[in-house]
Amino acid sequence: MKLAIVILNWNGQQLLETFLPSVVAYADGQDVYVIDNASTDTSVSFIETHYPTVKCIKLTHNIGYAGGYNEGLKQIDADVYCLLNSDIEVTENWLKPVIHTFEAEVNTAIIQPKILDYHHKNKFEYAGAGGGFIDQLGYPYCRGRIFNSLEEDRGQYNDQKEIFWASGACLFIRAQAFEVLEGFDPHFFAHMEEIDLCWRAQNKGMTVTYVGLSTVYHVGGASLKTSNPKKTFLNFRNSLYTLVKNTHQPLLLVVLLRLILDGIAGIRFLLQAKPKHVIAIVKAHGSFYKAVPYLLQFRRQHSNRKSHHQLPSIVWSYFVRNKNYFNKL
Structure with missing residues (x-):
């Protein structure tokens, strides 16, 4: 090989x-x-x-x-x-x-x-x-x-x-x-x-x-550190891109729930005195909305979609139920 x-x-x-x-x-x-x-x-x-x-x-x-x-x-x-x-x-x-x-x-x-x-x-x-x-x-x-x-x-x-x-x-x-x-x-x-x-x-x-x-x-973070708002922008935007393109679930409901949770993440950044990361999330959503026509076109052209999740919400498991280890999920 x-x-x-x-x-x-x-x-x-x-x-x-x-x-x-x-x-x-x-x-x-x-x-x-x-x-x-x-x-x-x-x-x-x-x-x-x-x-x-x-x-x-x-x-x-x-x-x-x-x-x-x-x-x-x-x-x-x-x-x-x-x-x-x-x-x-x-x-x-x-x-x-x-x-x-x-x-x-x-x-x-x-x-x-x-x-x-x-x-x-x-x-x-x-x-x-x-x-x-x-x-x-x-x-x-x-x-x-x-x-x-x-x-x-x-x-x-x-x-x-x-x-x-x-x-x-x-x-x-x-x-x-x-x-x-x-x-x-x-x-x-x-x-x-x-x-x-x-x-x-x-x-x-x-x-x-x-x-x-x-x-x-x-090493990790060699190109963009976690503290860099650009990384926050790319992660939040691209996660939405991926979800819209590929999820098998009812799209409107899933995206709406995601946008709500992203808003909560923005509030968390605000409480941590990280306003640039809040702005990065807002910009990520703006960029996402602009890309919606492309994302929906891709979705229409690729109808086979695999069930992807083994867990309803890692956010709930981690932040509410305090499940920090994979084998505890």
Whole structure:
């Protein structure tokens, strides 16, 4: 099986200096690529000078995570793409369990490994942890991470399990599946486009799998910190995008409930003296309303929709019932 490890970069030379060595060391003979999103630093010259075996694909302008991978992957010949954030440290033999799973399970289109925190290596990392799920209203959560509560890794997720979404921090996908799905939705720009991709994959009968015998360590927030209102904007807007495009439930009711809960989240930000995040939610809703014609058109054109939730409300479970751990849900 021909696998390509593909890192998307934008002005990330410092991250490449730190994390590219482990990727090259543990590539197991597979090709490594960097798609450069029109960086203005010296990332490209650094790669060409210090890592001549790493192939660099240079884009003419920054088109985000979704657009960057969509364009860059057109230039890569492989059976499987590993989409890897530039702030991830990989481990020895991390590829073998993944390749074995793809070879053994022909319906598995997407795989996520175990994602632990680079700075606290005994804990799961926010972006993906032990595999992702969403609730009835489209709020994401993970095995090992619910909102900001992170579990310690005690081997409880050293399993292999079908999940709902795989983290874009380290996402393996068959090239054929990526082509059938027409890649990421570029309307997202960044954040949560992997949830949309995984949902669309399952609507077409494909399987998303977590492989806990493969481990990577993720810094997280290297592009946008949690404290950045732009991240709040993208997360709230893109979550609504994903829900409208893909949910099998009565659309008007689900969206109305989501908008109410988003309003409550805005009040919470206000009480925390974070007015910029309140404004970000308002802007997210405004951007969402503008995109409604496109979202509804997509929905009409794709009528097969998979039941997505195992839990009515992660918000209720976490904030009201105080359920902080996945096995308590």
